[in-house]
Amino acid sequence: MEQTLSIIKPDAVKKGVIGKIIDRFESNGLRIAAMKKIQLDDEKAGGFYAEHKERPFFGELVSFMTSGPVVVMVLEGEDAIMKNRNLMGATNPKEAEAGTIRADFAESIDANAVHGSDSAQSAEREIKYFFSENEVL
Ligand code: ATP
Ligand code: MG
Numbered sequence: 001m002e003q004t005l006s007i008i009k010p011d012a013v014k015k016g017v018i019g020k021i022i023d024r025f026e027s028n029g030l031r032i033a034a035m036k037k038i039q040l041d042d043e044k045a046g047g048f049y050a051e052h053k054e055r056p057f058f059g060e061l062v063s064f065m066t067s068g069p070v071v072v073m074v075l076e077g078e079d080a081i082m083k084n085r086n087l088m089g090a091t092n093p094k095e096a097e098a099g100t101i102r103a104d105f106a107e108s109i110d111a112n113a114v115h116g117s118d119s120a121q122s123a124e125r126e127i128k129y130f131f132s133e134n135e136v137l
Contacts (some may be wrong), residue, residue, distance in 0.1 A: 002080040003033060004117045005126035010068035011111035018071055021114065024087050024101055025075055034074035034136045040066050048129060057110070064110050072130045081123055084116040
């Protein structure tokens with residue numbers, strides 16, 4: 001069993017598609033091991049995306065991620081990291097395959113509905129970044 005961190009981003013929360021997105025996970029063998037709705041501030045969002053600090057889009061990324069509440073989750077299942085990335089689709093929704101979360105619920109590369117850990121190493125860091133051990137059940 002593998003665990004991965006998922007975030008439903010502010011655009012998707014505002015649109016009212018939290019339930020539809022969670023259904024994609026549960027219908028595809030990913031169990032919700034932890035979940036909470038939170039408001040990120042600049043420090044928490046910036047620390048989360050620290051790997052992108054030097055990129056030209058970093059400022060916009062942080063302001064988007066703090067523009068409204070997000071839902072953070074730990075998804076658990078066989079091959080959870082890869083499975084979640086496949087369900088999400090490409091970073092740019094315009095390039096995302098039909099039937100993926102980003103193709104169906106996202107508008108732009110900035111407002112792209114969901115985040116998912118991209119490796120075992122980032123999953124471990126990201127889960128710890130949002131959840132203590134006794135919140136992952
Ligand atoms: P995420 O980390 O949010 O799951 P990702 O792993 O598909 O997305 P990353 O390369 O990690 O993509 O980029 C993080 C976020 O930064 C993307 O979700 C996107 O919103 C934004 N981003 C990435 N590349 C660009 C770009 N070229 N222009 C604008 N925003 C970008
Ligand atoms: Mg990423």
